[in-house]
Amino acid sequence: MEVETMVNNVFSNPVEMKLSFAYLTIRDRMPTILTKVIDTIHRNKNTFFEEYGEEGIEAEKNAIGLLSKLRNELQTDKPVVELKDDLKDSEAWNQYLQRQQKLQGDQECVSWFSSPWLYVECYMYRRIHEALLLNPPISEYDVFNEGKTQSFFDSQQAVMDLCTYLEGIRKNAKELFQNQLFEHFSTLLQVSLWGNKCDLSISAGEDNSQKSSPIESLSSLHPFILVDDTNAVWATLTSARRQEKLGKTKVDRVDIVLDNAGFELVTDLVFADFLVSSGLVRQIHFHGKSLPWFVSDVTANDLQWIVRQAMAANHRWLSKCGVQWQTYLKQGVWRYHDHPFWTQPHEFCDMASDAPDLYASLQEADLVLFKGDLNYRKLTGDRDWEHVVDFNTALRGFGPAPLCSLRTLKANVQVGLQPGQAEKLTSRDPSWMTNGKYAVIQFHNPTPED
Numbered sequence: 001m002e003v004e005t006m007v008n009n010v011f012s013n014p015v016e017m018k019l020s021f022a023y024l025t026i027r028d029r030m031p032t033i034l035t036k037v038i039d040t041i042h043r044n045k046n047t048f049f050e051e052y053g054e055e056g057i058e059a060e061k062n063a064i065g066l067l068s069k070l071r072n073e074l075q076t077d078k079p080v081v082e083l084k085d086d087l088k089d090s091e092a093w094n095q096y097l098q099r100q101q102k103l104q105g106d107q108e109c110v111s112w113f114s115s116p117w118l119y120v121e122c123y124m125y126r127r128i129h130e131a132l133l134l135n136p137p138i139s140e141y142d143v144f145n146e147g148k149t150q151s152f153f154d155s156q157q158a159v160m161d162l163c164t165y166l167e168g169i170r171k172n173a174k175e176l177f178q179n180q181l182f183e184h185f186s187t188l189l190q191v192s193l194w195g196n197k198c199d200l201s202i203s204a205g206e207d208n209s210q211k212s213s214p215i216e217s218l219s220s221l222h223p224f225i226l227v228d229d230t231n232a233v234w235a236t237l238t239s240a241r242r243q244e245k246l247g248k249t250k251v252d253r254v255d256i257v258l259d260n261a262g263f264e265l266v267t268d269l270v271f272a273d274f275l276v277s278s279g280l281v282r283q284i285h286f287h288g289k290s291l292p293w294f295v296s297d298v299t300a301n302d303l304q305w306i307v308r309q310a311m312a313a314n315h316r317w318l319s320k321c322g323v324q325w326q327t328y329l330k331q332g333v334w335r336y337h338d339h340p341f342w343t344q345p346h347e348f349c350d351m352a353s354d355a356p357d358l359y360a361s362l363q364e365a366d367l368v369l370f371k372g373d374l375n376y377r378k379l380t381g382d383r384d385w386e387h388v389v390d391f392n393t394a395l396r397g398f399g400p401a402p403l404c405s406l407r408t409l410k411a412n413v414q415v416g417l418q419p420g421q422a423e424k425l426t427s428r429d430p431s432w433m434t435n436g437k438y439a440v441i442q443f444h445n446p447t448p449e450d
């Protein structure tokens with residue numbers, strides 16, 4: 001199947017389009033998210049007054065004005081407009097808009113319901129940020145902060161269970177036999193995978209915290225993993241060949257492209273802690289977002305906040321984990337980056353040309369883990385691929401290092417399935433691609449021929 005024949009996630013057939021998840025997201029969920037953002041800013045009016053006086057009130061009013069205008073543009077399918085703030089990535093965004101207009105031709109303007117869902121959804125979050133940036137002194141206010149912190153508090157029992165499990169491994173991690181190490185690796189990889197269910201974009205901001213035990217629920221969730229490349233990921237970390245060839249006793253660096261704050265971030269930190277404390281990996285590089293994104297995506301503040309919360313917890317093992325995580329960050333065993341590329345609409349096959357510095361950095365990793373659904377949509381270009389197309393084809397040349405997507409399905413794109421697998425899923429559960437119940441652990445090891 002030619003890539004050119006792949007349409008983005010906006011269907012040419014208006015009837016088909018009106019049934020698509022993309023259409024319903026733009027029509028219903030995105031305006032709901034925008035309305036909640038406006039309510040959040042309005043509810044904090046007094047806080048802004050206390051902190052900034054009349055200037056805070058003026059900023060609150062103007063930001064709400066800009067966001068209400070944005071919501072109207074979205075709901076009435078107005079043309080997408082250029083960004084006006086002076087953030088350093090504005091030019092990249094405005095160039096992208098010009099590229100999209102060229103793609104769509106002069107007959108049709110770039111608008112909310114006529115352009116690719118991936119683009120307009122990312123654009124909405126960047127416009128929310130613009131509305132704050134244009135209104136100092138509330139420019140740095142994170143409109144999604146309340147939801148992200150609440151998600152952590154609402155998942156407390158699951159967080160404590162997980163840290164207790166980690167502490168149980170840590171004390172004799174280096175004495176574990178290879179098979180025991182693999183069992184713990186597989187368990188924590190799956191916990192990180194299912195942590196991705198806890199995303200506030202799919203729930204439009206409603207509570208989506210982890211209520212059940214993350215370890216005990218794994219066996220009941222396992223049948224819902226549609227692609228399971230755990231063994232390939234394990235081999236990348238432990239293959240004797242690579243160690244002999246490189247004369248190394250452990251992998252130097254694993255990069256984790258983060259997704260949601262709250263419980264999902266804890267699952268990622270616990271997994272990263274296991275990789276380092278077990279001696280499998282020397283260094284972890286985390287990649288987060290440089291601005292509030294898709295309601296619950298991780299920013300630097302979210303990472304620092306969770307580490308501080310863990311350190312201060314009155315739960316012995318959670319507090320011990322928090323201290324250990326702070327130490328890893330201070331020592332540089334864990335590093336955090338937030339390149340602007342992650343909060344732009346680009347597909348990842350464009351990274352080498354659009355963000356060569358980021359691509360070069362990922363090339364230094366021995367493995368890159370991509371968390372979540374939005375990253376999967378960018379890995380595959382959010383195209384309407386046949387489900388049996390292999391993952392490498394959908395990546396279209398993106399391959400800085402061996403990579404693995406850990407994703408629960410929340411959008412109608414999925415590749416790398418077996419013949420007949422999608423048809424069986426559709427007959428059993430018609431909304432399997434978008435209800436968040438299914439997941440993939442999907443690995444690709446790039447070769448020079450890719």
Ligand SMILES: O=P(O)(O)OC[C@H]1O[C@](O)(CO)[C@@H](O)[C@@H]1O
Binds near residue numbers: 025294371375411
């Ligand atoms: O947090 P995740 O797993 O990237 O999911 C974000 C997802 O939210 C949605 O936008 C739903 O609105 C998905 O389509 C999108 O990919």
